[in-house]
Amino acid sequence: MVEPKELVATALRVVENEVRSVATQLPTAERQHVLRSLRTATEEIAKHEAANREELRHLQLVASTSTLLLIFSHEVKSLLSWFEQVRISLERIRRHAGKVEANKLADIVGDFGDTKERLLQLLSMTSLISVNRKAEAARLTLRPRLEKAIRSFDLIKSGYDIDINIDDVSRTLQVGPMLEAELYAVLLNLLSNAIKSVIAAGGRKKIILAAERRDSKNVINIRDSGVGLKEEHFEEVFNAFSSDPDNRLYRGLEAKLNPEDEYIVGTGSGLGLSIAREILAYRGGTIRFVKPRDGWKADIEVTIP
Amino acid sequence: MSTAKKIVWIDDNPKRETTAQDLKAEFINVRNGNLEDAVKNLLEGNQPRLVILDHILDKTATENPVFKRGSTIAEAIKEQWPSCPVIGVTNLNNIDDIDQRTRETYDELFPFHNFREYLDRIDSIEKGFSFIAKQSPSKMTDVIKLLKPPEEELDRLVAALPDGLKEPALDASVGSRLYRWVDHLMKRPGFLYDRLWAATLLGLNESGFIKVEEQFKKGKYTGVFSVGSDPRWWSRRLTALLYEMCPAEPGEFSWQTGRRLDGITRRFYSRCYRCDSDSPPETVAYLDSESDEQQPMHLECTVLHPGYKRELYFEDVRMMKDE
Numbered sequence: 218m219v220e221p222k223e224l225v226a227t228a229l230r231v232v233e234n235e236v237r238s239v240a241t242q243l244p245t246a247e248r249q250h251v252l253r254s255l256r257t258a259t260e261e262i263a264k265h266e267a268a269n270r271e272e273l274r275h276l277q278l279v280a281s282t283s284t285l286l287l288i289f290s291h292e293v294k295s296l297l298s299w300f301e302q303v304r305i306s307l308e309r310i311r312r313h314a315g316k317v318e319a320n321k322l323a324d325i326v327g328d329f330g331d332t333k334e335r336l337l338q339l340l341s342m343t344s345l346i347s348v349n350r351k352a353e354a355a356r357l358t359l360r361p362r363l364e365k366a367i368r369s370f371d372l373i374k375s376g377y378d379i380d381i382n383i384d385d386v387s388r389t390l391q392v393g394p395m396l397e398a399e400l401y402a403v404l405l406n407l408l409s410n411a412i413k414s415v416i417a418a419g420g421r422k423k424i425i426l427a428a429e430r431r432d433s434k435n436v437i438n439i440r441d442s443g444v445g446l447k448e449e450h451f452e453e454v455f456n457a458f459s460s461d462p463d464n465r466l467y468r469g470l471e472a473k474l475n476p477e478d479e480y481i482v483g484t485g486s487g488l489g490l491s492i493a494r495e496i497l498a499y500r501g502g503t504i505r506f507v508k509p510r511d512g513w514k515a516d517i518e519v520t521i522p
Numbered sequence: 523m524s525t526a527k528k529i530v531w532i533d534d535n536p537k538r539e540t541t542a543q544d545l546k547a548e549f550i551n552v553r554n555g556n557l558e559d560a561v562k563n564l565l566e567g568n569q570p571r572l573v574i575l576d577h578i579l580d581k582t583a584t585e586n587p588v589f590k591r592g593s594t595i596a597e598a599i600k601e602q603w604p605s606c607p608v609i610g611v612t613n614l615n616n617i618d619d620i621d622q623r624t625r626e627t628y629d630e631l632f633p634f635h636n637f638r639e640y641l642d643r644i645d646s647i648e649k650g651f652s653f654i655a656k657q658s659p660s661k662m663t664d665v666i667k668l669l670k671p672p673e674e675e676l677d678r679l680v681a682a683l684p685d686g687l688k689e690p691a692l693d694a695s696v697g698s699r700l701y702r703w704v705d706h707l708m709k710r711p712g713f714l715y716d717r718l719w720a721a722t723l724l725g726l727n728e729s730g731f732i733k734v735e736e737q738f739k740k741g742k743y744t745g746v747f748s749v750g751s752d753p754r755w756w757s758r759r760l761t762a763l764l765y766e767m768c769p770a771e772p773g774e775f776s777w778q779t780g781r782r783l784d785g786i787t788r789r790f791y792s793r794c795y796r797c798d799s800d801s802p803p804e805t806v807a808y809l810d811s812e813s814d815e816q817q818p819m820h821l822e823c824t825v826l827h828p829g830y831k832r833e834l835y836f837e838d839v840r841m842m843k844d845e
Contacts (some may be wrong), residue, residue: 294635358809
């Protein structure tokens with residue numbers, strides 16, 4: 218019995234032995250040619266296998282954090298209950314306070330309410346990956362999900378004065394069939410990349426999303442005023458662990474991003490785009506960088522059935 | 523039967539005592555305590571008005587597996603006092619993650635993180651069960667009376683009444699079954715409409731309905747388990763009241779007549795979410811099969827929602843048609 222992790226290496230050895238034994242019967246020049254080709258092919262396969270193994274190991278690590286996420290969301294919920302208790306207590310105090318104090322307390326109570334709403338929304342998104350959830354692929358209306366995904370970045374959006382415009386996304390456009398969690402994974406990854414890029418670039422930070430039905434497919438474009446990407450890297454960035462081939466993004470972020478905000482936009486595992494591509498490919502879609510026009514610095518085009 | 527005039531809350535999280543105080547409930551903290559004794563003492567006393575139980579009781583000193591979940595305690599309470607409402611609270615991510623049978627041992631199960639949003643419902647549950655116990659309905663008509671329906675709904679209500687609410691099933695546990703049915707009536711539009719459905723029926727958006735709401739107060743559901751902060755209206759009463767105020771012209775539908783009500787201008791008209799036209803949308807539909815958001819839409823802009831069956835006497839649950 219061959220261990221799964223040894224499967225490719227064992228298969229390669231078998232093929233190599235077979236080819237070598239057949240090659241012995243060939244004339245010298247041909248034999249050398251065959252053996253050279255064999256060496257090149259086995260090296261390529263081994264390299265690819267090593268990269269796959271590394272990616273799998275990393276994805277396993279990422280997947281293992283989902284438990285942590287659930288524990289975390291449980292803790293957040295306890296915190297929310299406490300928020301509610303404090304809010305009620307403040308509300309009671311407010312009723313007996315003088316006018317100036319009452320107004321200040323009203324502001325605090327309002328802030329508590331807003332924060333609670335934001336946390337509740339994030340919690341509803343973490344529940345999408347709940348292990349017990351019976352998820353079914355379905356046609357999903359894009360715009361409300363997009364609005365929800367954008368709201369997840371509210372703090373960073375207002376903190377860095379980022380304008381995200383979705384006026385050109387029809388309210389009725391539906392995508393899929395796909396899982397809601399898959400759609401959010403794609404949207405959150407793309408939005409997080411665009412947000413990082415506009416922060417790194419500085420200046421007027423604009424992101425615009427457009428979506429339309431074209432040739433029986435939905436085409437979504439995410440354009441930003443960020444640091445951009447050289448055309449020769451348009452494909453490379455979809456490889457796992459390739460996050461910043463131009464070396465401009467993280468240099469810009471280092472200079473402009475408040476270290477406390479790193480957790481919101483992520484430090485860049487280099488997996489986001491490859492995961493998005495995997496999800497979309499599985500659902501019959503595509504994702505690619507296209508040459509930006511009209512002064513935009515980057516333009517990602519997604520197609521989904 | 524003697525009834526203790528109190529609400530009891532059993533929990534192993536002492537931080538919840540503040541919320542219990544808001545309900546004027548007696549809080550029994552069983553953190554590291556003997557839960558078996560606490561339940562025994564409860565059952566040996568008088569029937570409370572309402573019992574609230576933490577669903578997961580894993581921080582008590584009790585090793586007995588029967589006492590690890592509030593649902594098993596709920597069973598014991600219901601066996602002793604079938605007319606006592608029992609509510610579960612949980613910190614779990616998603617109430618739907620708890621299996622249906624377990625959920626149904628409680629009359630209601632609420633997530634604790636937004637528990638305060640349910641205080642009005644809890645109040646209506648407590649009052650509703652107490653009222654039903656006092657009335658002790660023994661006939662089907664007694665049950666219907668508890669809903670205070672308008673005359674025009676009586677026949678349909680009788681026809682739609684589930685078997686569990688007909689004689690001879692009307693025992694002391696009728697409160698639980700009636701609560702479930704009223705909950706269904708409130709959630710599934712048909713007899714009762716929420717504000718969005720009521721507005722759409724009158725051809726208005728929700729702001730428009732709020733403007734004329736006072737004129738329809740006689741259509742409001744005020745029967746057992748009604749919740750002031752989450753009102754419903756009898757759908758047929760709404761149209762009857764509308765035509766009293768504004769007699770319909772030949773061939774006119776309620777969504778056209780409603781737009782002739784005093785004070786209604788174009789900005790109060792309902793709009794179809796899908797085609798964005800203000801020709802009156804006839805229904806309310808979900809945005810898709812996975813969405814919780816509902817919007818007014820033309821029937822032709824919707825399809826049947828695959829997650830719901832059609833039910834006689836109730837509206838079809840629909841969702842937006844794909845482009």
